[in-house]
Amino acid sequence: MPPSPHPPNQSPGYRSTLLRAPAQAPVPFKTDPDAIELTSPVFGHEEVGALDADLTRQHHGEPIGERIIVTGRVLDGDGRPVRDTLVEVWQANSAGRYIHQGDQHPAPLDPNFTGAGRCVTDAEGRYRFVTIKPGAYPWRNHSNAWRPAHIHFSVFGRAFTERLVTQMYFPGDPLMPFDPILQSIPDAAARQRLVSDFCLEITEPEWALGYAFDIVLGDTPMETP
Amino acid sequence: MTLTPSQTVGPFYGYALPYEHDWELVAEGHPEAITLSGRVLDGAGEPVPDALLELWLGFTGDRGALLRGDGLVSGFGRCGTAPDGSYRFRTVRPSGPYLSLQIFARGLLRSVLTRVYLEDRPDPLLDSLDPARRRTLIATGSGDSYHFDVRLQGTGETVFLDF
Numbered sequence: 176m177p178p179s180p181h182p183p184n185q186s187p188g189y190r191s192t193l194l195r196a197p198a199q200a201p202v203p204f205k206t207d208p209d210a211i212e213l214t215s216p217v218f219g220h221e222e223v224g225a226l227d228a229d230l231t232r233q234h235h236g237e238p239i240g241e242r243i244i245v246t247g248r249v250l251d252g253d254g255r256p257v258r259d260t261l262v263e264v265w266q267a268n269s270a271g272r273y274i275h276q277g278d279q280h281p282a283p284l285d286p287n288f289t290g291a292g293r294c295v296t297d298a299e300g301r302y303r304f305v306t307i308k309p310g311a312y313p314w315r316n317h318s319n320a321w322r323p324a325h326i327h328f329s330v331f332g333r334a335f336t337e338r339l340v341t342q343m344y345f346p347g348d349p350l351m352p353f354d355p356i357l358q359s360i361p362d363a364a365a366r367q368r369l370v371s372d373f374c375l376e377i378t379e380p381e382w383a384l385g386y387a388f389d390i391v392l393g394d395t396p397m398e399t400p
Numbered sequence: 401m402t403l404t405p406s407q408t409v410g411p412f413y414g415y416a417l418p419y420e421h422d423w424e425l426v427a428e429g430h431p432e433a434i435t436l437s438g439r440v441l442d443g444a445g446e447p448v449p450d451a452l453l454e455l456w457l458g459f460t461g462d463r464g465a466l467l468r469g470d471g472l473v474s475g476f477g478r479c480g481t482a483p484d485g486s487y488r489f490r491t492v493r494p495s496g497p498y499l500s501l502q503i504f505a506r507g508l509l510r511s512v513l514t515r516v517y518l519e520d521r522p523d524p525l526l527d528s529l530d531p532a533r534r535r536t537l538i539a540t541g542s543g544d545s546y547h548f549d550v551r552l553q554g555t556g557e558t559v560f561l562d563f
């Protein structure tokens with residue numbers, strides 16, 4: 176199994192970890208083949224609506240912003256597709272404002288944009304969302320702190336231990352080196368895994384820019400020798 | 401192949417991840433229903449008002465994990481914490497000795513995974529822990545009502561699993 180790509184619990188640069196990150200080492204349990212953590216919820220394609228994956232068509236009008244397609248595959252650690260798994264996304268609008276009532280950033284809400292989507296991967300492990308490019312937004316972690324533009328992703332995989340919530344970033348974003356959340360990941364190659372690729376093949380002429388973002392989940396513990 | 405690293409769920413998942421009846425794995429009045437409730441607390445003992453909990457019973461149930469319906473049992477549920485850090489699930493008993501609980505929150509760069517045992521019993525995981533830590537995995541209560549607090553850090557810190 177590859178080394179863990181994940182950030183350490185305690186990452187002092189991200190202030191909210193100080194009182195929330197566990198201090199004790201996690202406890203091994205994977206020797207039990209009956210452990211229910213080695214199984215995962217199953218999702219049917221009928222559980223998500225046809226329009227759930229198009230964040231630009233959830234209201235009467237079109238949202239303001241740069242229309243984009245975000246697509247990729249969910250893979251296991253051996254590169255095999257993870258089919259029929261639920262992928263959920265949420266994001267700020269093009270002005271960097273979330274519809275969430277806790278977001279007090281003085282940027283406009285967009286009446287035509289909620290910013291939440293869902294889809295279930297196909298037989299190749301592929302998902303596809305149509306949305307608008309989210310804006311950067313300020314937060315109060317430190318003085319003059321700004322989050323790079325990002326889309327939040329939630330993926331299930333084949334085991335509850337593969338469950339992953341992460342964030343996708345955009346290539347060339349000048350805020351990435353200053354972001355303690357992205358920079359909490361120690362390994363540069365692992366950080367790069369979270370940066371999508373602009374892709375002309377996904378881009379649709381006269382309509383939307385395309386970004387590719389694959390998600391590689393850990394092997395299920397039972398599969399490791 | 402580099403695996404995809406985790407990032408925090410952040411504070412603003414609340415309009416996206418919750419879904420209708422997400423905390424109700426069975427409908428009200430189900431003959432085998434039990435409730436599991438508790439609070440999520442931080443290292444200062446303060447409630448965590450913006451955590452998301454996911455409960456997994458180890459079986460998918462009658463339909464897909466998101467669907468709900470009269471008399472149906474789902475094996476998966478979600479609950480966001482209230483301003484006082486509390487959560488609740490209406491579920492059935494798991495087929496084995498414990499329920500699997502995963503917790504996401506702002507300030508957790510990766511989710512934490514734990515187990516809720518409805519009663520203390522001989523068990524490979526429990527038996528590997530010292531008594532004080534063992535207690536953090538045992539729900540209190542009986543019959544159809546159980547209580548389980550999650551302490552993310554500090555005194556009485558809940559045992560979290562390596563995954």
Ligand SMILES: [Fe+2]
Nearest residue numbers: 325327410412
């Ligand atoms: Fe965000």
